[in-house]
Amino acid sequence: MLYTDPCYQAYIDILHEELVPAMGCTEPIAIAYAAARARDLLEDEPERVVIEASNNIVKNVKSVVVPNTGGLRGLRASAAAGIVAGKADRVLEVLADVKEAQHAQIKAFLDEKDIEVVESNSGLVFDLVISLYAGQNRALVQISHYHTNIVLMLKNDTVVYENQDCDEMATNSLTDRSLLNVQSIIDFAETVDLAKLRELLQCQIDYNMAIAEEGLGGDWGANIGSVLLDTWGDDVKIRARALAAAGSDARMSGCDLPVVIVSGSGNQGIAASVPVVVYARELGSDDDTLLRALIVSNLITIHQKTGIGRLSAYCGAVSAGCSAGCGIAWLHGGRFEEIAHTLVNALATVSGIICDGAKPSCAGKIAASVDAGILGYEMYKRGQQYYGGDGIVTKGVENTLRNIGRLGRDGMRETDKEIIRIMLGDNSPFPAEK
Template sequence: MEKNSDKYNSYLQILKEELKPAMGCTEPIALAYAAALAGKYLETLPEKLEVKVSTSIIKNVKSVVIPNTGMLKGIEAAICAGVIGGDPDKELEVIAYMPKEKSDEIQKYSKTVCIEVEHLKGGATFEIILFAYAKGSCVKVHILDKHTNVVSIEKDGKILKKDLAYTDSSEKNTDRSILNMKDIWDFAQSVDLEDVREIIKAQIDCNMNISIEGMKNNYGANIGKVLLESDVNSVKTRAKAMAAAGSDARMNGCELPVIINSGSGNQGITVSVPVIVYAKELGVDEEKLYRALVLSNLTAIHQKTGIGTLSAYCGVVSAGAGSGAGIAYLCGGGFEEVEHTVVNAVAILSGMICDGAKSSCAAKIAAAVDAGIFGYTMYKSGQQFYSGDGIVANGIEPTIKNVGRLGREGMKATNDEIIDMMIGKE
């Protein structure tokens, strides 16, 4: 792909828009961000807060530990953290840099402040509407479609910010419809590494650091450690274990940042850590590793574009297929090997549900990475899935289109059933 062409610049911009730092699970962090914004404009400590949230927000906030809160979980904890210690200028790192003593303040505040939560049924998949009240004033913050897409801020009925033209946040971003696997491959092969060095290096450093932390200490179900107990010498097992360990740490209060992919830290870990582990095992040079990570990241983003930000379709399936693509390239595969790896991987695992952010995400990551690697192993052995095998269509692009349809449309009812189960509704 020609450097500085429109397509080259668009692909580069997509990477910059998607690979951002975040500390903590991104849905509760979006709530903390909304609360921090409300506190900023209210200019005093809220006495009462009301929040209306879509189904997927409830699902992905319910069971994760909010960093820097003394192990608090849930919507109320995320809001209190944003109000007491949040810096809205840091966006998805909104509570990353607050002083340690704020943890005690957050716990005290959570026991005294009134927070009312309402479930928004139907409508947008990702939506947060937060009201903060104090001394006769009210600030309203509205986030829609993506974690930091603030479409309006109001105070006492006066509009401080309103971007109704961008109620679909995709209008603010580079057009994702230009993504396709052939151009992704070409971009990964031709990109000037200096153009991506900063974001890819940050992904390597951050995501490996949290994976190492997860392996060293006790987080969640310790999936990484369990995997290594069975087969420490296999690079495939180590790739799965390290990625799982990063998720276990992240879901259970670790205060290290990650570089996300498609709005998700777990997807960011899944799409990068296994590729990095394989690169080290194979002894490849930095250039090949960076190109493999460009390929894996864009492959995952391409799949998620059709699915949407949040769905009942587990996002690490797409990320696992992306990591499989990167690993196939590291092992000497060309475009044909990469496209068949992705098709095989999504054929194996598509339909794995997202039932919220929590410790079992680490085990799902291990399964997704395994599917990505096995998709490549299949093709090397002369085996593949063919058009008509379930959702597999004639070629990689129609197959990815089917995945998007399944995740966005086919699993809507599944998402509703999952949330009813999670909140104990018969």
């Protein structure tokens, strides 16, 4: 791809927009970030807090540990941590600097203050409003569409900031993702000047491998990585799955190590990168080859999620794990034909995995999705594939990806509602939190 191609700079910009550090599951961290912004705006300790959240946010906050809180979970704990100890200028690392001594202060705020959670009626998949009250004063921060997209800030009746002119794709503030396609992604990965992305991708390697190693070495979540290795040994195909799963287990259980996210998700960031790094080290790939393979995996993940949406009943680990298979194909010398077949084969295998919120079982779903990505490539090498007309598979990788987007975005909308009803109880839109 020539540097004059409109996709060239756009793809660089997309990677810089998507590959950002975050500490903890991104939905509770978004709550903490909004709460910290609102506290700074209020300029006083709030007496009352109202959290207005869409159901998909609740789904992804309910079961994960909020990092640096001493093991607390839920929407109220996320907001309390942001208010008491968050640093809003750290954005998705808003809780990174919380001291252990502040855990008790967070717990006291949670126990003593009136923190109300109500359901958003905006109709948006991702919508969060934090309102803080102190005496006659009120501060409000609203985040919509994605985790850092502040669309409204109010101090009493004064609008401090407003940007409501954006849809879910937020094309006015983010680079146009409709430019993405598999052929162009591969051309870009092969030709881009790596100096423009090396530091970004090295950060992804360093952060995501560190939490993966921590996940294997510690006792986190369901310890899926250790189970895989203990059961099937240390072959690279198992190790790639195990380390990715271990990173997720640590992250879901409150590990305070940061992750470089993809498409708004740390689990997707881990699944898209860790297996590729594991394979590169096994193969003895040079640094540049690894970086180009990560570009393939990251951008194909983002491409898939553009059609599906950031939050859905369709598990994002599927998108990332199958894309990791594409990055692994690249490491073995595969280009468009190999990668396209790998992706379609993998998606045809695991596209039925649902998202029922962030929690330890995400690690198992990551392991299954990475396995499908590896299987997709091994199928291609042996002359095996799924054909157009086989279920949701259609001739041509982009046509199949459009079907996946339609399935995740439209077809699973009612599934998403039913999942939330099952998780939260038919008679209560939001969980009782302790």
